[in-house]
Amino acid sequence: SADPRAAGVRTTCGYCGVGCTLDLVVRDGRIAAALPARDGPVNRGHACAKGRFAHGFLTSPERLTRPLVRRDGRLEPADWDEALAAVADGLRRAVDAGGPDAVAAISSARATNEENYLLQKFMRTVIGTNNIDNCSRLCHAPSAAGLTASFGLPGGTDTLEGIEQADCLLVVGANPVEAHPVVGARLLQRALRGAGLVVADPRAVGLARHADVHLRPRPGTNVALFHGIAHVLLAEGMTDEEFLRERAAGLDELRETLAAYPPERAAALTGVPAPHITAAARLYGRAERPAVVYGLGVTEHLHGTDGVRTLANLAILRGAVGTGRGFGINPLRGQNNVQGASDMGALPETLPGYGKVTDPGARSRAEAVWGTPVPGRPGLRIPQMFAAARAGELRALWVVGEDVTATDPDAGRVARALETCPFTVCSELFLSGTARRADVVLPAASWPEKDGTFTNFDRRVQRVRPALAPPGGARTDFWIVHAVAAALGADLGCPTPAAALEECGRVTGLFAGITHARLDEEGAVPWPCPDPRRPGRARLYTRRFATPDGRAHLSAAPYLPPGEQADDDYPLIMVTGRRLDHYNSGSMTRRGGNLLLAPADLLDLHPDDAARHGLRDGQPVLVESRHGRARLTARISDDVSPGQVFCAFHFPGSGVNRLTSGHTDTATSCPEYKVTAVRVDAH
Numbered sequence: 062s063a064d065p066r067a068a069g070v071r072t073t074c075g076y077c078g079v080g081c082t083l084d085l086v087v088r089d090g091r092i093a094a095a096l097p098a099r100d101g102p103v104n105r106g107h108a109c110a111k112g113r114f115a116h117g118f119l120t121s122p123e124r125l126t127r128p129l130v131r132r133d134g135r136l137e138p139a140d141w142d143e144a145l146a147a148v149a150d151g152l153r154r155a156v157d158a159g160g161p162d163a164v165a166a167i168s169s170a171r172a173t174n175e176e177n178y179l180l181q182k183f184m185r186t187v188i189g190t191n192n193i194d195n196c197s198r199l200c201h202a203p204s205a206a207g208l209t210a211s212f213g214l215p216g217g218t219d220t221l222e223g224i225e226q227a228d229c230l231l232v233v234g235a236n237p238v239e240a241h242p243v244v245g246a247r248l249l250q251r252a253l254r255g256a257g258l259v260v261a262d263p264r265a266v267g268l269a270r271h272a273d274v275h276l277r278p279r280p281g282t283n284v285a286l287f288h289g290i291a292h293v294l295l296a297e298g299m300t301d302e303e304f305l306r307e308r309a310a311g312l313d314e315l316r317e318t319l320a321a322y323p324p325e326r327a328a329a330l331t332g333v334p335a336p337h338i339t340a341a342a343r344l345y346g347r348a349e350r351p352a353v354v355y356g357l358g359v360t361e362h363l364h365g366t367d368g369v370r371t372l373a374n375l376a377i378l379r380g381a382v383g384t385g386r387g388f389g390i391n392p393l394r395g396q397n398n399v400q401g402a403s404d405m406g407a408l409p410e411t412l413p414g415y416g417k418v419t420d421p422g423a424r425s426r427a428e429a430v431w432g433t434p435v436p437g438r439p440g441l442r443i444p445q446m447f448a449a450a451r452a453g454e455l456r457a458l459w460v461v462g463e464d465v466t467a468t469d470p471d472a473g474r475v476a477r478a479l480e481t482c483p484f485t486v487c488s489e490l491f492l493s494g495t496a497r498r499a500d501v502v503l504p505a506a507s508w509p510e511k512d513g514t515f516t517n518f519d520r521r522v523q524r525v526r527p528a529l530a531p532p533g534g535a536r537t538d539f540w541i542v543h544a545v546a547a548a549l550g551a552d553l554g555c556p557t558p559a560a561a562l563e564e565c566g567r568v569t570g571l572f573a574g575i576t577h578a579r580l581d582e583e584g585a586v587p588w589p590c591p592d593p594r595r596p597g598r599a600r601l602y603t604r605r606f607a608t609p610d611g612r613a614h615l616s617a618a619p620y621l622p623p624g625e626q627a628d629d630d631y632p633l634i635m636v637t638g639r640r641l642d643h644y645n646s647g648s649m650t651r652r653g654g655n656l657l658l659a660p661a662d663l664l665d666l667h668p669d670d671a672a673r674h675g676l677r678d679g680q681p682v683l684v685e686s687r688h689g690r691a692r693l694t695a696r697i698s699d700d701v702s703p704g705q706v707f708c709a710f711h712f713p714g715s716g717v718n719r720l721t722s723g724h725t726d727t728a729t730s731c732p733e734y735k736v737t738a739v740r741v742d743a744h
């Protein structure tokens with residue numbers, strides 16, 4: 062068709078953070094085709110298998126279509142009135158017993174911006190607490206903290222188009238070929254057309270095969286690696302002196318720190334040969350337009366925020382951010398709306414637009430719009446919520462669209478927290494492990510059934526439009542939050558998603574120029590966009606950075622070891638991540654029915670380690686850590702280094718997150734998923 066909109070309902074893919082535009086063609090109440098839009102601003106006619114084919118879950122007979130309420134210890138079907146009354150009663154009792162801070166909610170980086178906005182508004186204005194967090198706590202919280210400390214705002218500094226003009230790509234701790242396939246293909250294309258490519262990842266990820274230099278640091282040693290590269294940049298004069306003088310801060314302190322990280326010492330700490338560190342530094346340092354792209358291999362560490370900041374150091378040293386001489390530093394977001402959920406204020410320390418809850422000015426701006434006081438004490442982060450529940454201090458928890466028993470670390474303790482908490486509510490598509498433990502389960506809608514917006518990895522706000530009605534009695538989270546507020550006698554205002562985004566624009570200038578009507582006209586608008594008559598800013602910084610002094614701030618944080626080390630009892634280091642065929646806990650992709658799916662979680666094991674432990678390819682293995690055990694199937698592969706193993710967490714039954722530790726990033730409480738000491742035996 063000449064008009065791509067005529068092909069179906071135009072919307073934004075709800076899987077990863079790339080934000081591909083799809084035209085959903087519906088026949089007989091099912092998605093007959095998901096066509097990648099040729100004029101999609103990010104994907105330009107491309108999409109991966111998940112976006113194109115993984116829709117079977119929508120009509121799965123396992124979808125929740127009625128609320129469930131626990132009676133005499135069993136979850137039983139109920140109508141919405143009964144379920145909402147039970148939720149209101151449970152929340153009221155918790156507040157009566159422990160005050161507003163005895164209630165918490167986990168919002169969702171899978172939900173729309175408008176749903177996140179509404180839930181944080183509900184928690185702050187109806188319950189009266191800042192105990193609201195979202196699952197970006199588990200992935201990119203260190204990006205938000207690190208990028209804000211370095212440059213002033215919690216977003217990537219450039220766009221995909223910019224990255225595609227780079228003449229050197231430094232891709233760190235990411236496997237975009239599998240986890241962000243459309244971006245992975247673009248990066249590969251750029252490298253094949255001549256851009257230098259440095260890949261820093263312990264595994265031989267897809268892009269590494271095409272890299273000029275592949276650095277394979279021991280998990281947990283990123284800061285030492287980045288300092289080693291920075292040392293060479295300084296020692297060999299590959300820095301932008303004018304930029305550092307005029308627009309950066311912290312060079313003297315960094316110089317002092319870097320004196321201790323010549324390539325030979327960085328090599329000893331990371332296991333990466335010194336000549337490789339030097340070669341990577343020269344490739345990045347001599348490029349005219351370098352770009353950094355990174356993923357959760359940088360953030361999900363005990364010192365993840367230091368990792369983000371010391372990686373940002375490289376772009377600052379080169380003057381490759383905010384100058385037009387490079388494309389800065391750009392995080393790849395795992396879930397579709399990681400950026401947006403945080404932008405909308407579903408965080409315990411910040412309001413929509415990142416004003417701090419401790420800042421009276423930021424609070425009064427929100428209060429003027431909401432017409433009610435906003436609490437000034439920062440709320441609990443997700444790991445703190447579970448700890449508070451186990452300690453008997455948290456009396457009600459609402460989990461939206463996340464199976465925390467499968468995806469949060471040290472899952473045994475998470476399950477105990479849910480079982481200890483006197484009242485839990487779960488909004489879900491399926492009866493997940495979290496839903497099975499809830500007192501009330503609310504059947505929720507999925508992304509092809511919703512109206513609203515998502516914000517992708519390069520800060521583009523894009524429309525989400527419903528192609529299908531939710532099945533049976535399932536409802537959107539937007540409807541559910543309104544209904545729970547009404548059951549408590551409150552009116553949240555903003556009756557439609559469009560009205561919610563407009564209201565958010567009155568709370569913060571960051572999105573004030575972005576409305577549904579404008580997005581319907583223009584397709585995508587990046588933030589910051591304070592003015593409806595002007596374009597959003599694709600390149601985040603030009604003349605000034607958004608720090609208080611307008612400068613980019615270098616970090617002199619030293620390398621500190623990860624939370625776990627291998628020893629005689631647990632001789633291997635496990636890294637977790639995603640594989641191409643599935644998505645996170647697999648609740649959608651395992652029910653697709655039309656993908657050639659990997660049927661189980663596999664444990665990648667180096668041939669030397671397999672020989673040492675007498676293990677064969679395809680053999681069932683028992684994996685044990687200091688925290689729990691899991692049963693997996695061995696896959697012998699030299700994609701992993703000796704002494705390391707890798708597995709995904711797509712099958713909750715395998716219990717991979719019972720193995721991961723409770724160690725979290727010292728700045729943001731993001732879990733250290735990337736470093737767990739384990740042992741592996743046949744079983």
Ligand code: SF4
Pocket residue numbers: 074075076077078079080081104107108109110111112113241242243244
């Ligand atoms: Fe969806 Fe990401 Fe695949 Fe694009 S690359 S189709 S956004 S899962």
